[in-house]
Amino acid sequence: MVSWLHQEQLEKLWYEGSDEEGIVLKKSKGVYACCPESLTEEPEGLRRAIEMLNVRSAMTVSTRVLKLFLSNIDKPYVPLPNGLRLQVLPSLSSLPGCQKHQSAAFIHDRGLLVVWEDDPGRLLDRATRIQRALVQTMWDGAALQPDEKKEDNVQISEVGADDNFEQNPAGNDRPINLWMPIQSAFVLCLTFAALGGGWHQVAFQTAVDNNYLRLAFIATLIPQIWLALFFFQALVADILQVIGPVKQMRKNSKFFSGEAPKRLRRDAGVLPHVTIQLPVYKEGLRPVIEPTVRSLKDAISTYEMQGGTANIFVNDDGLQIISPEDAQERRDFYEEHNIGWVSRPKHNEKPKDGSKVFLRRGKFKKASNMNYGLWASVRVEEKLSRIHRPEGWTQDEEATAYSQALAEVLEEEQGYMQADGDIRFGDYILIIDSDTRVPSDCFLDAVSEMEQCPQVAILQFSSGVMNVTDSYFEKGITFFTNLIYTQIRYAVANGDTAPFVGHNAVLRWAAVQEIAYDCKLHSREKYWSEETVSEDFDMALRLQAAGYIVRLGAYFGDGFQEGVSLTVYDELARWEKYAYGCSELLFQPLKYWPIRGPFTKLFVQFLGSGMAFPSKITVMAYVGTYYALGSSWLFTVMNYFITGWFNGFLDHYYLDSFKVYVAVIVVFFFCGNFSLAMLRYRTNEKGFRAALLEVISWTPLFTIFLGGISLHISQALLSHMFSINATWGATSKEAEDTTFFAEVPKILKNFKGTLIFCFGSIATMIVCAQFVPALWRIDQFIAIYPLAIVVAGHFLLPFILNPGLMKFTW
Known part of the structure; x- marks a missing residue:
């Protein structure tokens, strides 16, 4: 490599034969290869300077033009295009104390350019780019100008300490966009309108049969508002992304x-x-x-x-x-x-060898x-x-x-x-x-x-x-x-x-x-x-x-x-960590409720903070998604029995899982996919057809993933509420080689509880549909389908979303 680089140096006429010119490559710590070998004979020359600089590779560039240029420079830098400056050092002995990250320096007394790189293969490219920039500077005459504002003409606009930051668009005087407050207002209107429709049914039925027991539904009011916020927020955002303004995404505002x-x-x-x-x-x-x-x-x-x-x-x-x-x-x-x-x-935690805790x-x-x-x-x-x-x-x-x-x-x-x-x-x-x-x-x-x-x-x-x-x-x-x-x-x-x-x-x-x-x-x-x-x-x-x-x-x-x-294991761990984090930010563990109350100091601080009210709604809606996802499997199981055994006798306030499923499909699948494609089209991020096809192509994967994480999220939420120890390591950054037979036992170990739930639910649905007395039989589509979807998502997730398994490698 060192000989090849020196040959390239000769071909490009960057070598004039002095004792301080050549190539230096690091072989190992303190061991360097040089070309020409005469560089090793100079105890305080280029090789020693590069060794003290401690870089992997370096080369010199020496030309008549460069020497002439440096002879007219009396500054500690050479101006380059786009407002850049490259350091000028008085001699090679100054090289170890230079700004190392610039990866190059002019040596004034020798009329040299020294370039260094981590990758020797990039040395020639860096030297060439500096040479071209230097030529452009010379043509522009910028090196000889006392005022370098000429360099900063089209790429950058600059401000000094005396400029009034309050009057520039990057400063403090920025507008606050009001589309989020408007969106939040619509979200709250839809939320209360939906709940109002339910309470209309409660009032009507109570007036008919005088059964005030159903007023107990009021206990579910706050959780319903909380869990419904994200749903209606997604619906309103879908509409605004299609018909609302988007130019604000290319401008500056307060946040x-x-x-x-x-x-x-x-x-x-x-x-x-x-x-x-x-x-x-x-x-x-x-x-x-x-x-x-x-x-x-x-x-x-x-x-x-x-x-x-x-x-x-x-x-x-x-x-x-x-x-x-x-x-x-x-x-x-x-x-x-x-x-x-x-x-x-x-x-x-418990040292056994006399070391410190x-x-x-x-x-x-x-x-x-x-x-x-x-x-x-x-x-x-x-x-x-x-x-x-x-x-x-x-x-x-x-x-x-x-x-x-x-x-x-x-x-x-x-x-x-x-x-x-x-x-x-x-x-x-x-x-x-x-x-x-x-x-x-x-x-x-x-x-x-x-x-x-x-x-x-x-x-x-x-x-x-x-x-x-x-x-x-x-x-x-x-x-x-x-x-x-x-x-x-x-x-x-x-x-x-x-x-x-x-x-x-x-x-x-x-x-x-x-x-x-x-x-x-x-x-x-x-x-x-x-x-x-x-x-x-x-x-x-x-x-x-x-x-x-x-x-x-x-x-x-x-x-x-x-x-x-x-891997799917890392992604599940990430969602579990986020769910656990949301829970610990919001609620105290159950054992502290009698002493400290249900809410954390951080949550109380959040409610009383100066953060805008619409932003608080957004945060609460985001946190609520984890509780909605974590509770979905439990509510679906309950709905299976309630709808299966009491269909037709249920209070009109009750919304069964099948209706919820249809609403989710309409808002998140149809409206969500269409609005995302439209938003990317309107912001010139992608063409509409390409954006829509991309969204649709990944829908099956996320249908399985989001349909199969409910148990895992509920596990994280319950771990916090019941003070069960849970820790998460760093996400894997490197791909691991694996085989089909290595993944199967890993899945059985990590998803044992999930698989038990799946097979237990399947057995329950079969027995309740075929082998129980007629009055206890559950064979209605609206009762079976939601639970079947939940079971399918949880069962398919560790298998279908595992490339190491699906490739069937040995």
Whole structure:
């Protein structure tokens, strides 16, 4: 490889034969290959500089034009098109201390361009792109102009510190769209009209037979309103998506950004520092973490060339659990890519070897993992704040002080905490998952919006999906995820409060510190709630209670990408976790009801918060969907016996399951599919025919999935209500090779209770239809069909939605 790259270097006339020119490739830690080999003979030359820089591959570019160009440069940078700047270093000895993420630097005294890359195969491409950009700059004459506004002509519009943010569309003076309040008003009208129709029947029958016992139905009024909200919300949204306005999805409003903000100008001051917080567990380093880091480095490179700075901070919860070899490979990887990291000890509730007790708290460990990393960073900052910095304090002295502070923190933890690299936080935090891709030019837009809108605490970005397999199940979940984001964008553009989904979001670090709480269990400040599964909802609610807002950014399109569940097991676990989280946000466990009452403090805080009333309705409707799904199997079983034995004698207030089923089919299948296709057509996302065909093609998969999750959701809801311990691990990020015979016992183990319910229900329906006395026989279609649909969904889900089983691989 090194010889081939050198040959390409010669063919492109990028080599003039000096002792500091050539190719350097890293073979292993501290071992490098060079071409020409004479590079190894220079103890302080290019090879040594690249070794200290600690990159995988590097090459030089030397031409007469480049030397002439650099001879006329007296600035520490070279301006490039689109507002970018590439660093200029005085000599090769300055290379180890450069801005590494720019992946290139001009060497002034040698008249060289040095380019480095993680992938040697991309070296030539990067060098070529820089050469072309340099030629364009020379033709434009931008390098010799004192004012660089000329570079920023069509791609970006910028604002400085003196501009009035209140008067630009990305600032604070944004309109509040009222379509969501209008929609919520219609939802409430339909809900109360439907309930009013039922109570009309109650009043009429009571007037006829004077039986006031049916007034007991009033006990079901609040649950009925709650469970009906989402149904009518979907119906009204379907209508508005077809005939209502959609231009708001391309504009900016209080909670929604459909177009990018005006960019900050670097000349107005230093651009904000961004920290990328990346919690990881046992994911594979090469297939999962490394591609994510490469995506981040591309974005950091762009931001550094725009004048900003950024660092990656990994909260590694798996480093002290995986094998020593894998752990060392991770450490070497973090060091090579300038990644700061913190790792906490494994969960050790009852130590047997004399080690210290350590508890990884929380049912979902992500929150406590991030809290631990934040705690380590804050402790280092506290030590640094005590250091006196005299005039003339240098960057090298700051780096030495930081290293000493970090070493002191690690010493205080007696070896239980492990950490290295830069773990300090900047002004803003971009939170991502381990399987994420980010746009190569996203940081400047994000910090510009946050700087111009100080009331925004969270800027949540709409995301696309990154597929890692070609399985039909992953593609189906991809469609569903895109559907969810489409509906979120539409709702927030209409004026709803933006959600915070826990990743692909920029947080204001000062705001997060403002709502920190004292944890009595650990006697220290924490930021993310470890008591709830839905730590993201808790964070958003506390920030909004403090006067901040959450905003949704949609101007990157599908530039942010996230992974989805690869198996039906992971997707079910995700729905169970969400259901459990909704339950614990709303209700206390039953054992606390006599002492604390039924509702949690967080729910009471939510009701009394300054969040708009229509947004509260939306949140309650969303939470109600899990209870509706979780209770559907139970109500269907009850309906089977009630309708089967008492059909014709039931009170008119009672709505049987078959009528509910028909209503659901009409609203969610027919109206929902048509309106989604129309919305995507009207927003130029897709053609109408293509959008409609796509929606219809995935309907069978989600008919089975949504029809088969009721038992699993009810299990999660009941686990919380009865204080049954439940934990969830991280979603699998890598595809696993499996076979038919490996999946069968796995299904029997994981779905044992579901299969018992299915076979028991089938046996009950057969016996009640054929083998019981005539008066006890249940053979009516409207009684059998709803239960049969529920049973079919639960039975087919683990088999039909399991590609590892359906491929019949051996």
